Amino acid sequence: MYSHFQDAELENWHDFEVASKREIFALLRGIGEKNQLIRMLIQGEADVCVTSILDVDDTTNSVYLDCSIDQDQNKRVLASRRLSFETSLDKVRILFAAEQVEATTFEGNPAFKIAIPTSLIRLQRREYYRIATPVTNPVRILIPLPADLGGPTTFPLADISCGGIAILDNKMMLGNAIGKDYEGCRIDLPEIGQVSTSLQVRNSLDLTLLNNKTNRRLGCEFVNIPRGMLAYVQRYITRLERERNARIAGLN
Template sequence: MSINNDQFLKDNPLEIINVLRELQKRDAPISISWPGKQCISKILKVTDGSLIIDFSSHAADNEALQHASKIKISAENHGAKIEFSLPQLQVTHYLNLPAFSSSLPSSLRFIQRREYFRIEAPLQATFHGSTKFDDGIPFIFPLRDISLGGVGALLDKELPTALQEGQCFEQVELDFASFGKLCLNMQLVTISERKIINRKNETVAVPRLGFRFLGVTPSQERQLQLIIFALERTAREKYNRVR
């Protein structure tokens, strides 16, 4: 959900250019949304008066964007949420490849988050993490939600006795099925319980684990952003189908 509060508003042209150039420099994914649609792209170039955005990987989205209005763009940068709007996008070329161009936004919102935005993993997807305890025993757990700061897991079995809050795991493999895999260092921050309804329509309490990422590189953060944006797109498309 967007936060409409003027304390987050930046309307100084130099500040806007600096924020956008930082996204370009980091090759950060951006989410482009317009009524009923969403795609993922990145900023290619920022000048004093214009913005060049890469074509999406989906031809249908590129075609639709040429006729779209009320375009909203969002991105994450070091835990801050960046949001701005553009009236329209025009087709251009950058380094002999098709791209979109626009004038710079007149303002943007730079929202420093106390917590990272979390998105729940699709229930039908078999997303999971896998690692080993110090004694070599494998530990595999289903993923429930993901953010740029960490992941949450709901166990479908009893809590392993070897688990303790504060425990660190190296090179945990996070498998997001068709969305890709990542290997990250993580720390178990919280162990709690959550009540869910199982397949027998019974309310049961299951262990919930909260992990935070340690030492995420810029490349890994970009991959996490792409996964989160892809999950958002999937959720949006599902909502539009059932609405």
């Protein structure tokens, strides 16, 4: 249901931000020269387009991107208010965004053009690894909401990493204020134990499902999580990884 990356996920990783124009230019040029595929997400949409960098022109401050053979998809890209991009270069994950995209041509063929981003995020695998939590028997978090908002309430998780979690708030109880803190939260990790931590909302994404119901996904960062609690999280991630690998091996 959810893409591996989200438009506002850039917010999660400000510590890994690259703001040097020379470095950004070099990274984008390297991505283009190695013909790395780039996943492009239109804000508010679930489907992901695949593109690649055709050229990076520092004289006009422009990045030229391949467009789709699907004309409807191209129209949605051009009409979008914001685009998120994810790719990798030498096993390093690269995230950036664009507020505006133009239709143009490159070497006689249709293309997209965006401005060279003023910043991008560069992540080593160990810094961003997250794993989806079970859907059928979801891991739950108890958030001590005040009485006027319903009192302590449990919510299912969508994924977990050593940096935080994604919460599914399908009843829209938590709001979507970026930067909002929730203290005294408790996550029950099956067969591992209970994790107590504070959370800060770092991003929010609303998705409309096929039945017209809306799902809200809140990306939350652990705040001052104790080292012992973080060890529980790491053990749980390792366990999920083992189970997933065992399932994959069983399918072969």
